[in-house]
Amino acid sequence: MTEPRSPELIMGSDMEPVLISFHAPIHDLDVVAQHVVRDGVPARLREWQKQTGARELVYLATCQRVLWLVWGGNPAALDPGPGVRRYEGEEAWVHLLAMSAGLESANLGDREIPGQMKDSLEQARQVGVAGEEAHAVFEDVIREGQRLRSRLGLADGNVSVATVALKHLCEGLPEGASVALVGVGPMTQYLAQRLPERGFKVVVANRTRSKAHELAEPLGLPVVELAQLQRDPLGFDAIVSATAAPEPIFTLDAWQTLKRPILRILDLALPPDSEPGLEQLPWVHRVDLTAFLAQTTTARAQRAEAALKAESFLVGAAGRLRHRAHGRAHKRHLASAQERLDSAWGALEAEVKALEDSMQGLDEAQREALKEILSRGRTLAFRALIQTQPKPNADGEVVKP
DSSP: OOOOOOOTTOOOOOOOOEEEEEEETTTHHHHHTTTTSSSHHHHHHHHHHHHHHHHHEEEOOOSSEEEEESSSSSSGOOOOOOOOEEEEEEHHHHHHHHHHHTSSSSSBBBHHHHHHHHHHHHHHHHHHHHHHHHHHHHHHHHHHHHHHHHHHTTOOOOHHHHHHHHHHHHHSSSOEEEEEEEOOHHHHHHHHHHHTTTTOOOEOOOOOEEEEEEHGGTTTTOOOHHHHHOOOOOTSSSSEEEOOOOOOOOOHHHTTTTSSEEEEEEEOOOSSBBBBBGSSSSSSEEHHHHTTTTTOOOHHHHHHHHHHHHHHHHHHHHHHHHHHHHHHHHHHHHHHHHHHHHHHHHHHHHHHHHHHHHTSOOEEEEEEHHHHHHHHHHHHHHHHHHHHEEEOOOSEEEEEE
């Protein structure tokens, strides 16, 4: 049985992130969707930090997961609901690395994850709830994840929800079909570039028209009003929607009296942009993320094989990342202690200087000796501080020397 670690051994461990997560395939997508926050994220980030007392906090929402990364404080105070998964210690680092490399994605090697991680970090830093440690962790994880991709032959990043959606459209639509892209995120950006190359007529729509123009104009694509599509999708063979809307933007109530040629809806949003009830309409063929992230036998086999090949690397990389995290914590703790000691010695020297008038009986040699004692005392105090500070060992744990 493993012996319990002493307080000295675990000192600094709260500088490692604790992960709180809902993610497919562990959880159903409808469960994940319940915890997706799109609007008012800055206020929620501040609320979560206050709730947990975390020193730093990052929130990540992708097409198949929500994830809170919490440094310090009480992560359990988030209490997002039953079934939530918690990762800490080595398990947290392994999960982050596997996620960054696309091993945790239903579409093995999903290349969009690192960009989504960077975006979530930037948002948290702008709000002021994440700082240098979160930045260092994300840089480390993304870099190690890229190394893992290369080792497993996933470096080309040729699998993502967007690429699967592109294949679906190319196989299901005739050349020259009209496709409306709704949203301006990474998936619609990718499709806006690739679909015209394959002979499709593409238009762009978005809740904010100016953002639609920012995506469409450099590519020479027209823009249509989203409200027009919401009323009537006449003239389009397919709609691909991937917005951050908190509620469906395409509803059965708006379309139930219409009679149209077959329309494909590829709903890549979480929560969904289209009501499942639209499938009642005989002219609507709706496909959502559940289909794209379906657990096929082939996908499961591919992930199992990749996970087996990656196992030793993940453990080794996790150890390196833990070691670096504890090293950073040690340096910050030492710098803080040095600042306090420096302040204390400065105050002592100031006090001695203020007493010079009462030491008129001292000759010059005695005064110089007193100054030397103070200077020597400062040097010895700092040397003792550095020598007695706990340091990270090869396992990333901090122990007293």
